[in-house]
Amino acid sequence: MVEIKVEEALTGLSMSEFPLIRLADVTKVYHLESGDFKALDHVSLDINDNEFVAIMGPSGSGKSTIMNQLGILDIPTSGExxxxxxxxxxxTNLERTHIRRDTVGYIFQKFYLIPLLSAYENVEYPLILKYKKRDTTGKAAAVLKSVGFDEELSAHRPNQLSGGQQQRVAIARALVNDPKIMLCDEPTGNLDRKTGFQIMDILVGLHNEGKTVILVTHDPKIAEYAHRIIELEDGRIVAS
Ligand SMILES: Nc1ncnc2c1ncn2[C@@H]1O[C@H](COP(=O)(O)OP(=O)(O)O)[C@@H](O)[C@H]1O
Ligand SMILES: [Mg+2]
Known part of the structure; x- marks a missing residue:
């Protein structure tokens, strides 16, 4: 609590006035053999609870880097x-791990399901990590059903599923701990258009249920689903 009071004193904001997410003057530098590379350059951004935001920009402009920051997968070189x-x-690292686990769900272009686990086991996995035991509540099955995944495919491994089915499993896995924030890095990038729109319909449903959805996309038709578009160029926000 003391820490929070300090925060309020420093920013002049009470807790209730804070946005859900705030990047404050964040810079991310990658140290490469060829020299330092600034992937994010003094980025400040507020995202409110229940926003639906798209992040766009050319390849290499820092979209995934900003998502890694928003998702607490990486720490800024400077900024907060x-x-x-x-x-x-x-x-601490442990506090960061807990807030990440309980607040953020991620989905990616390449799904990143665990190849040796079945669809069901992939979704159950975050529950096992959190509760240290197999799921007996039916939650994993329920969340798979909620994203329209065919129950008969539950025992299939990822390589036995289509791209759209794999992305449904990935969404279910992201949702199973009921995060407030869904971070979606080009979630339709590996899917045909029709399947892509089906995945977007799921994200719209989650937004309607109250989740905050942050989506990276190259596709203007996909970005149209968002209520705000943030454009990145060379690690800077050029339009918001
Ligand atoms: N782990 C890393 N180490 C070194 N450079 C990286 C790393 N991740 C990204 N970069 C560089 O940072 C820049 C931005 O990358 P990224 O955020 O992945 O771009 P985008 O998602 O917009 O295509 C790119 O030039 C990329 O090569
Ligand atoms: Mg990227």
Whole structure:
């Protein structure tokens, strides 16, 4: 609590005035053999609860880098990330792991399902990590059903599923701990158009249920689903 009070004193904002997510002057530098590379260059951005935001920009402009920051997968070289008013940069690794697990769900272009686990086991996996036991609540099955995944395919492994089916499993896995924030990095990038729109319909449903959806896409038709478009260029926000 003391920490939060300090936060309020420093920013002049009370907790209730904080956006869900705040990037404050975030810079991310990658150290390469060829020299330092600034993938994010003093980026500041607020995202409110229940927004539906698209992030666009050319390849290499920093879209995935900003998503990794928003998703607490990486720490800024300088600047701060606040989630619900809490400064993530000041947290211990364990605190960061917990807030990530409980607040953020991720989906990616390449799905990143665990190849040796079945569809069901992929979705159950975050529950096992959290509760240290197999799921007996039926939650994994329920969330798979909620994203329109055919129950008969539950025992199939990812390589026995179509791209659209794999992305449904990935969404279910992201949802199983009921995160407030869904981070979607080109979620339709490996799918045909029709399947892509089906995946977008699921994201629209999640937004309607109250989730905050942040979506990276190259496709203007996909970006149309969002209520705000943020454009990145060379690690800077050029339009928002
Ligand atoms: N882990 C990394 N190490 C070094 N450079 C990286 C790393 N991740 C990304 N980059 C570089 O940072 C820039 C932005 O990458 P990224 O955020 O993945 O772009 P985008 O998603 O917009 O295509 C690129 O030039 C990329 O090569
Ligand atoms: Mg990317």
């Amino acid at each position: 990330l606040y989630i619900e008013g809490k400064n993530v940069s000041n947290m």
